[in-house]
Amino acid sequence: MAASSAVLSMSKLLKPIWGRQLANSAKIYGATLTSHREKSSSYVSDYPPPAKYGGRHTVTLIPGDGIGPELLNHVRELFRFSCVPVDFEVVNVNSSLTTEDDIDNAITAIRRNGVALKGNIETNHTMPPAHKSRNNLLRTSLDLYANVMHCQSLPGVQTRHKNIDIMIIRENTEGEYSSLEHESVSGVVECLKIITRNNSLRIAEYAFKLAREKGRRRVTAVHKANIMKLGDGLFLQCCREVASGYPDITFDSMIVDNTTMQLVSKPEQFDVMVMPNLYGNVVSNVCAGLVGGPGLVPGANYGRDYAVFETATRNTGKSIANRNIANPTAMLLASCMMLDHLKLYDYATMIRNAVLSTMNVTRLHTADIGGQGTTSEVVQSIMRNIQSKGPLTTEL
């Protein structure tokens, strides 16, 4: 007791001697401290700093099953060719194992790197219910709450409908995909669909912010609130609340069965659509089919801290795997979305233009859109296109 009071009185005596020096150093430290604080607060509004070292980014790559591995190999080949400063950390997930170690490793890798590019992991639905869908596990663990898909009619692809330009924002974590099921009595199974206010507000906020950023005029909420009055009613109410904060954007709602009917007859009327999980699945697949098929549309899953890019319709494509006939467009456009996310805009634009010009100008199509080309031919054509427009060759 006495000793501590003695120390205190000593420090009081020493203060004027040490004080100035300490004060000076405190000022310096204080200055750096505050500047650190300012820097860290600016990260709160952006994503956490990406895994970037020496100017090169590290991105997790999950090959998946079916056509995933071969398409992602093409992506890596193209990135190497175009000198994109991205290194891939490959994490394999074996879908036939029952332990969750593989998918846990993948999730840890994505947490480490912040960004991932993945193929679809197959779910064997004859396995017992405890064996959850790996893709679903990934989405819910990383809280990737928004699935964004942009469907656009491509001039080089022959489709029944023209002038389609729809952005679909789908709630990605709850709804019918909660995987909460039980058999209360033998022969009677109950499956729970969960809708929460927080998640509905979050996805509506995301949809309206994205619509404003992209200069869109109208947001349509898709629901079935006439039947599921409480569940979808809550979703619709949250959308309306958020809509009131964006008076420059028109908001309307449509029941899901009417929506699908309108989509196959007059898809030009839709602009931005926001919806819960299962309707999102249906509507996104219908729209992908309208613009030309699953090989053309990329999709992105955004969370607060992480982003995972893949094809929009999430097909494994088992029947066309390893035959060199898959369409690489969707995966390549997804990798361009990833480059945009990493702020490597120039590389993204370069690859995207090359892909779209192969699709629309050269018209080298794979079998799914009615052409004769193989996957490697399409990728070679894209590489030739990049080379001919590159900085070293334009002066020639």
Add this chain to the structure above:
Amino acid sequence: MAGNAWRSMVYQVIGALKRPLIGSKPFSRGIQTVTLIPGDGIGPEISSAVMKIFEAAKAPIGWEERNVTAIKGPGGKWMIPLDAKESMDKSKIGLKGPLKTPIAAGHPSMNLLLRKTFDLYANVRPCVSIEGYKTPYTDVDLVTIRENTEGEYSGIEHVIVEGVVQSIKLITEDASRRIAEYAFEYARNNQRSSVTAVHKANIMRMSDGLFLRKCREVAENFKDIKFTEMYLDTVCLNMVQDPTQFDVLVMPNLYGDILSDLCAGLIGGLGVTPSGNIGANGVAIFESVHGTAPDIAGLDMANPTALLLSAVMMLRHMGLHGYGKKIEAACFDTIRDKKVLTKDLGGNSKCSEFTAEICRRVQDMD
């Protein structure tokens, strides 16, 4: 109570006096009685159009018109009027026009009441492209069979805590087996080659897994019909690219709702799509699935095609294939000719003119 019974008896007597002679003898010359529910809005117009066409075709059908506006029965439960129920139980076959869904009337929708009263477990919607009514899709020829009693539309919802809502999707063994059996029998009776079960068992492992298991079990007894299973998203994707690859689709309630409307959109909308509801004990109610269209009610502008094609479905169900074929051919020929079409089909004729044209063709066929 007694007043209601007396009033309904009086109405029946007046109705019997008003009814045209050909339909009022239910037991003579093999005429089968059918309960007709005209409905609201354009319902009465299109019902009378269908009756006229059936008269022109000399189909052996006797119509009993009934009203199904809900009344409060003993014990406070809402139910359909007793005379309507009796008529349906006796005739077993019904034809229904569009019914208005009341918003603040305190009672549930009439369609839901009918479904519960007669246990209408299967909703069948054949979607066939109509030559002459151009849509981006040609050669569509498929049938969607939807489980109509349970699934996502069980209506069981709770608020767990403030801001968290749960809806329960119910799948039972019995209902799944029943719908699967109906689907395969329908395929057999209508010379269809394959049945596809639509599901999402990768996500909803137990519920859709149970539905799939039952479909597989029933498929074992129908070896002459090909059985496949497909994920809902794959079906949607392929349906809008190439609908010709599908034949008969069987699925639970929600997927069925979405897919059947999607297929209706492929052939031209709800104004030309027939639909039938099959219930337990041999009851079947055929209906038009479009709305009541109050804005054109009474103006002779309605299109009776949906109700007419549903009536043709009814004739086929009753075994009167000859009459069904005749009326269907007359209807399709009229639409193909494009001379007399109602406004929604692209012409500017009246409903009565369209009906008269079909009647003329039917009579010419004899």
